[in-house]
Amino acid sequence: MSDAQALSARLEAQRRAFAVEPFPSARRRHDRLARLDAMTRRHRDEIIQAIRQDFGHRADAETRLAEITPLRMAIHYARRHLRRWMRPKRATVPWRLLPGRARVYRQPLGVVGIIAPSNYPWHLAWMPAVDALAAGNRVMIKPGEQTPATSALMARLAERYFAPDELCVVTGDTDVARAFSALPFDHLLFTGSARVGHEVARAAAANLTPVTLELGGKTPVIIGTDADLEKAAERIAFGKWLNAGQTCIAPDHVLIEASRLVEFIDAMTRTVTTFYPRGSASEDYSAVPGEAQRRRLTAMLDEARDHGCRVIELGEHVALPDGGAKLPPTLVIDPHEGLAIMHEEVFGPWLPVIGVRDLDTALARVTEGPRPLALYAFTDDADLRRRLLEETHSGGVVFNDTLWHNAVPALPFGGVGASGMGAYRGEAGFLRFSLARGVFLQSRRSAVGLLNPPYRRWLIRLLGL
Incomplete structure (x- = not known):
């Protein structure tokens, strides 16, 4: 059969x-x-x-x-x-x-x-x-x-x-x-x-x-001017490198004001070192299964390097006995829009970090791009939160964290x-x-029979029909 x-x-x-x-x-x-x-x-x-x-x-x-x-x-x-x-x-x-x-x-x-x-x-x-x-x-x-x-x-x-x-x-x-x-x-x-x-x-x-x-799609993270960068780095790192980034609602890229970019990179580096003391070899860091998936990710990162992007690897490539591999948490700084890492869903441990002029620029990028499965924003600014909820579209929204809307059974999940x-x-x-x-359950005492033909024009006018 x-x-x-x-x-x-x-x-x-x-x-x-x-x-x-x-x-x-x-x-x-x-x-x-x-x-x-x-x-x-x-x-x-x-x-x-x-x-x-x-x-x-x-x-x-x-x-x-x-x-x-x-x-x-x-x-x-x-x-x-x-x-x-x-x-x-x-x-x-x-x-x-x-x-x-x-x-x-x-x-x-x-x-x-x-x-x-x-x-x-x-x-x-x-x-x-x-x-x-x-x-x-x-x-x-x-x-x-x-x-x-x-x-x-x-x-x-x-x-x-x-x-x-x-x-x-x-x-x-x-x-x-x-x-x-x-x-x-x-x-x-x-x-x-x-x-x-x-x-x-x-x-x-x-x-x-x-x-x-x-x-899935390219889930953005917006970091507000009032955000605590250490706390934001901790929550972004958790959401990004859970399952080595192979999560449909994982943070795909970060948008932050250029003046805070260096400080954020330092915070991310410290956080990853705390999460995974042995780097990619840590027991709590997952592998990327499938040779085709690993080739796709490697090609994406090589292209970014070839185009002059700063690439910060926060671990080593670890080969596993069964032929699989762990790919390290990696930051890609200010990649160009034409690169695969910017127009394809990453779905792996690479995290583009993009410095923008201001939050209006970040908001415009999200609004003009494809609608993502999730949107993350780190801010306590009520006006910015309102703008994000009213001016953007996404499957879900999380403020000051990542992923956790997926753990609330009462919330709908979808794209x-x-x-x-x-x-x-x-x-x-x-x-x-x-x-x-x-x-519809009709009553025995219904008056709708009065609307049967031949029509009573005065009744129709009376009923406002």
Whole structure:
């Protein structure tokens, strides 16, 4: 059986199961979420080991911090609020239609497909599944092909904790991923690069499948004139070099007034030395998996050097026994706009730091550029915060820190423009994977019959129609 046929058979099995139970009870949904939580909790050490194997090296603490804990927090949040989300919502009825009533019912869509990337293989596969299961759907997941050990573990555990017509994990190469994206799901969520996102959207369009795309982009950091540079350096370094920069919402570049540039570089250097005392060889610093990814990053940095950029490496290139490597935290000072490091998402440990004339210039650069998945600003200036919120667009905004909006289960997570479309997480995710079904309940004592033909012109004028 071909990949496409096998995938279609799985989808059809889930469709049949959904037809038997088109509106799962709150108890059934709670049970599914509880099983996902138990699976993650009981097999935490196996998950950590599989991810470490796929990466060549990944600090155990980072996997717990970025993969396991946020997922379990999201599950607990969904279970706590699920009954309220499921309740029909009252809708206001125009006075001319009273005493009729209106409600909005939130109905499961059916079967939701999820295509996950390899940078956070557990988190980004299961986090949207939390919302899809809470909304009462069946789920099919295609994890990233660059993390085979984690994907295999995911598939084994899914078979143990879920019926295949309830939730299943499909492993395979890019051909399987293409066949998966061409399935007629009721909704398809993709997390990954913009290039692949275009392909997924085209494949889904053939079936008129609605999509949610999380694509990343060039997340800027603006440092205000009132910012404490030591504190800003600490929070930027955490967000940038968690997972060696392989985070879709990692700081991509920093915009700071040129007069404070040297001071900021010194603060970043001190911070990285504190975080990683042995440089790239530190246990808490992660590897960059995949030879193609490392070649891309190396070429990006070499181009910056060749064009005269000042490059400050805060560690050494460390080769790993399995052929992988750790690439050092690196600052690239004032790169030119035409360089790849300035027009491609870095998605690695290089951090461009750009000196600007003033904050108006920094704000203009953000406003004129592609809309990012996140925007970070270090300032307590209320006017600057207001301008950032009103004049710029981004998926999320964090003041005086980085990344942590992603750890708040109640906040929607999603992109805008070049960084994606649609949001999920929490109630936003429940709504994303639900059909908001408008229902009108006519009263037996309704007077709308007076509007039947032949029309009474005086009544229509009286009612202001």
